[in-house]
Amino acid sequence: MSKDLSFADLANFADDLKQVPASHVIARAVQENGVNATSKSLDARAALNRVFSVEVETGDVTHQKQSGRCWLFATLNTLRHDFAKKYNLKDFQFSQNYLSFYDRLEKANKMLEWAIQLIDQPEDDREFLAMLEWGDNDGGQWANGPALINKYGLVPKSAMPETYNSDKTAEISSMINLKLHKAVAHMKKMVVTPTHEEDLRAYKVDCLREIYRMLVYAFGTPPASFDFEYRDKDNNYYNIRNLTPTTFFKDYVAVDFDQYTVLADAPDHEYGKKYGLPSQDYIFSGKKIELANVGITAMKKAVIASLKDGQTVWFGCDVVKDMDRKEGILDPNYFKKSELFDTDLHLNKAERLATRDGEVSHAMTMTGVDLIDDQPTKWKVENSWGEKLGDKGYFIMSDAWFDDYVYEVVVQNKYLQAEDKHVAAKEKEDLAPWDSLR
Numbered sequence: 001m002s003k004d005l006s007f008a009d010l011a012n013f014a015d016d017l018k019q020v021p022a023s024h025v026i027a028r029a030v031q032e033n034g035v036n037a038t039s040k041s042l043d044a045r046a047a048l049n050r051v052f053s054v055e056v057e058t059g060d061v062t063h064q065k066q067s068g069r070c071w072l073f074a075t076l077n078t079l080r081h082d083f084a085k086k087y088n089l090k091d092f093q094f095s096q097n098y099l100s101f102y103d104r105l106e107k108a109n110k111m112l113e114w115a116i117q118l119i120d121q122p123e124d125d126r127e128f129l130a131m132l133e134w135g136d137n138d139g140g141q142w143a144n145g146p147a148l149i150n151k152y153g154l155v156p157k158s159a160m161p162e163t164y165n166s167d168k169t170a171e172i173s174s175m176i177n178l179k180l181h182k183a184v185a186h187m188k189k190m191v192v193t194p195t196h197e198e199d200l201r202a203y204k205v206d207c208l209r210e211i212y213r214m215l216v217y218a219f220g221t222p223p224a225s226f227d228f229e230y231r232d233k234d235n236n237y238y239n240i241r242n243l244t245p246t247t248f249f250k251d252y253v254a255v256d257f258d259q260y261t262v263l264a265d266a267p268d269h270e271y272g273k274k275y276g277l278p279s280q281d282y283i284f285s286g287k288k289i290e291l292a293n294v295g296i297t298a299m300k301k302a303v304i305a306s307l308k309d310g311q312t313v314w315f316g317c318d319v320v321k322d323m324d325r326k327e328g329i330l331d332p333n334y335f336k337k338s339e340l341f342d343t344d345l346h347l348n349k350a351e352r353l354a355t356r357d358g359e360v361s362h363a364m365t366m367t368g369v370d371l372i373d374d375q376p377t378k379w380k381v382e383n384s385w386g387e388k389l390g391d392k393g394y395f396i397m398s399d400a401w402f403d404d405y406v407y408e409v410v411v412q413n414k415y416l417q418a419e420d421k422h423v424a425a426k427e428k429e430d431l432a433p434w435d436s437l438r
Helices: 007-018 023-033 035-039 042-046 070-086 096-118 126-134 144-152 170-189 196-219 245-253 296-308 337-341 349-354 399-405 418-424
Strands: 226-231 237-243 260-264 274-276 290-293 313-317 362-372 375-382 394-398 406-412
Touching: 023 035, 035 337, 070 096, 070 144, 070 245, 070 313, 070 362, 096 126, 096 144, 096 170, 096 196, 126 170, 144 245, 170 196, 226 245, 237 245, 260 296, 260 418, 290 418, 296 313, 296 362, 296 399, 296 406, 296 418, 375 399, 394 399, 399 406
Parallel strands: 260 290
Antiparallel strands: 226 237, 260 406, 274 290, 313 362, 313 406, 362 375, 375 394
16 A cells, blocks of 8 residues: 555545535535534533532633733632632732733743753753743743742732733733743853853843843833722722732731642543642742642542632633633533544543643633532633623533543642542652643
């Protein structure tokens, strides 16, 4: 058999297609409406009513707009609901822009430090290439949020509101990446002397000084102090003056992130182990990424316990799979794509990770679950895409979608089973920058 595709092969393919019943009708439907719309199942949609037996009271959703800061929005969403309850506020938001500023500055420092470490490696070295791909980006892991907050604190959104560039990050991100790549190219050419590492680090500081200036131009100057002025739901007036971001976090938000654990379901990795991703830890003295690979059942138990206790839950998932964006539906049974094309299009979770078809592409917040005989059937999800999608910004996720596409959840340690705590207490096994869990 020839390696090339022959015209005889093409003729056979065309003849085979003619034998498929209603193939012309199916083709017209897909061509006119697209794959997703043509494959929808109204029967599956009927099972997804938006009533939940367990539901945490929240409020209006946030909007990350044209940025990839979902992980940061989800982190702050889990904090803001408790904060709003504590101080009797309506639809309070922390400043996402404030943390995004320092997120980018710390990522730049990480990349340049990584470049110093690898500066003698050949340019086609796998880790050197991974370093070049790091750069300035919107993405992040849950632990990056606590690392930033512990170091820089928090401010209300009113103290550092969004700008054009925080809402629409592509332009400034490309400029920072250009600067970073120019810096790495220059480092490669620097003359090796007895003070080579010291010289590289001095050059790094000069680069970061310029990147800081770029960030201020794009996002504004992060406040060193601010007044927290507000009225609560009962119209009582408050003005807390001369707060710093760190005192605001420590005294008024007062969350101990060490009391949280990231549970994972990564079946392409060994269960019962804890994994780390040092390539994505970019605050060197900050909280590290740790994933306790306990599996889907343990994850669900911990999430349900959290929701029953009134605590929303950060989770990482592959949102682009089997999603109706406009309707806010996440359900693999809603889209009958294998049936539409009469071919097997199913990969299990381990296969998706191993082939890089699956990834953690988005983070959201679970705010409710519907239980029948203590078993979950569907979940309520707070997204950060504004209120025009789904039910005023809230999505509904079937339990089958949770099984297929949810990879991480973050819960307080008190909601863990004994075996989960055992895994979380283990020494972490660090993964490569190109691992499937990156």
